[in-house]
Amino acid sequence: MKEYTFAKPETDEDFEALYKVMDVAFGDEDVRSITRRFVEHHPDMNREHIFMVKQEDRAVAGLLLIPQVWRLGEVKLKVAEMGCVGTDPEHRRKGVQWILNDEFDKYAIEQGFDLCVLAGIPYFYRQFGYQYAVELDYSTEINLGKIPDNETEIRVEDFTEEHIEKADIFLRRAQEGYLVHSVRTEDIWEMQQKTGTYGGEPFKAVSLHLSGEFVGYYRYVVDKEKRTLYIKELGVDENVSVGDLTGVIKKHASKMGLTELKTGLPHQDEVNKYLISLGAKTNKPYTWQVKILDLTNFLTKLIPVLEHRIEDSEFKSVSKDLTMNFWKFAVSMKIEEGKIVSIEKVHGEKDRTIGLNPYAFIKLALGYKSRVELEEMYSDFWVRGELGGLIDVMFPKQPGYIHYCY
Numbered sequence: 001m002k003e004y005t006f007a008k009p010e011t012d013e014d015f016e017a018l019y020k021v022m023d024v025a026f027g028d029e030d031v032r033s034i035t036r037r038f039v040e041h042h043p044d045m046n047r048e049h050i051f052m053v054k055q056e057d058r059a060v061a062g063l064l065l066i067p068q069v070w071r072l073g074e075v076k077l078k079v080a081e082m083g084c085v086g087t088d089p090e091h092r093r094k095g096v097q098w099i100l101n102d103e104f105d106k107y108a109i110e111q112g113f114d115l116c117v118l119a120g121i122p123y124f125y126r127q128f129g130y131q132y133a134v135e136l137d138y139s140t141e142i143n144l145g146k147i148p149d150n151e152t153e154i155r156v157e158d159f160t161e162e163h164i165e166k167a168d169i170f171l172r173r174a175q176e177g178y179l180v181h182s183v184r185t186e187d188i189w190e191m192q193q194k195t196g197t198y199g200g201e202p203f204k205a206v207s208l209h210l211s212g213e214f215v216g217y218y219r220y221v222v223d224k225e226k227r228t229l230y231i232k233e234l235g236v237d238e239n240v241s242v243g244d245l246t247g248v249i250k251k252h253a254s255k256m257g258l259t260e261l262k263t264g265l266p267h268q269d270e271v272n273k274y275l276i277s278l279g280a281k282t283n284k285p286y287t288w289q290v291k292i293l294d295l296t297n298f299l300t301k302l303i304p305v306l307e308h309r310i311e312d313s314e315f316k317s318v319s320k321d322l323t324m325n326f327w328k329f330a331v332s333m334k335i336e337e338g339k340i341v342s343i344e345k346v347h348g349e350k351d352r353t354i355g356l357n358p359y360a361f362i363k364l365a366l367g368y369k370s371r372v373e374l375e376e377m378y379s380d381f382w383v384r385g386e387l388g389g390l391i392d393v394m395f396p397k398q399p400g401y402i403h404y405c406y
């Protein structure tokens, strides 16, 4: 059989070949346009972020690395999202995605990324070390008739580039309370506005005004068939009441002849909680798949967050040598008077008081599951003796939510 080789695109023909792979891999879904948008408009992406497999001169598979920044508490993490993963049907089940995944990880390690993440198909990516770890794809649906009418002075206008600076403040307010969340740069705001796409899909946006002040925005799409206004993102000033906001949204939707409201906001969001209290139906969200590239580096990066958590707890001035046994290796962490003074990777560790399946640990580290939940789920995950309380303080369960950064 002819050999498969790894490549990054060099010429216009290579890029066209990549788009063709997306066409044949995804059929009716227009992944060509999504891929093109990354290539042509993403401020931080270039040919380095495009991974292809060729057989002789023919491109047969591809994927993209979409760089972004996520925050876990106050710590910024460099994140490599894998997107637009596709193989030409004639070349499937031959291991070409293994070639791409190996190269993806190699590049991500070289470039100092902390996490690889993706929002992809079920199960497939487990073989590459990914674990479900941050909530994704919420949906809440309600008939507009269930939302009270509310006469307010809030006016709805187009969202323009001028609104971006303040909208970013509203976005950051919406992100408070989510342990893991994204950081959207001004360039990305501008790219989304210019291309009219959010997370690879088209959107429209409105700005909200009260007494001449810009007080909020939302991004939406209209599903004409289902007569639904679908809100994908929403950010408002703290003085805008939920009742006024939903009243305005209802009016806006009704004017367009729509009868239903759907949101993609997290279920914990204030507006969503209100809609749920009015009888909205909610889904069980899907989940981001996450891989931590180097656990020791990752824990080292997390030191400020871990120290704050210790500081705010009953373990305030604890001194302890923790051995986190990840089975293939261990991480020994020295805590003196509440400060983490060293983190080291060690091999051949015999101490198994804290035994952590490293895959399950991803869920703990990102606040997706609690230590106790993971102990129940995995027989190779435990914290014995009296250390459970300290581990719970260092790694609490807390929801995450990612506002798209492309």
Ligand SMILES: CC(C)(COP(=O)(O)OP(=O)(O)OC[C@H]1O[C@@H](n2cnc3c(N)ncnc32)[C@H](O)[C@@H]1OP(=O)(O)O)[C@@H](O)C(=O)NCCC(=O)NCCS
Pocket (backbone or CB within 6 Å): 025, 026, 061, 084, 085, 086, 087, 088, 091, 092, 093, 094, 095, 096, 097, 098, 099, 119, 120, 121, 123, 124, 127
């Ligand atoms: C999913 C897809 C990318 C897999 O590509 P592929 O080139 O066939 O993958 P590989 O041959 O490298 O497969 C690697 C392994 O996964 C297995 N595998 C392939 N497709 C799978 C699937 N859909 N689910 C689970 N396992 C799968 C293979 O058998 C192989 O296992 P092995 O190493 O034990 O033999 C390809 O089917 C595709 O392009 N699908 C349509 C687009 C799509 O859904 N992309 C994913 C978007 S998130």
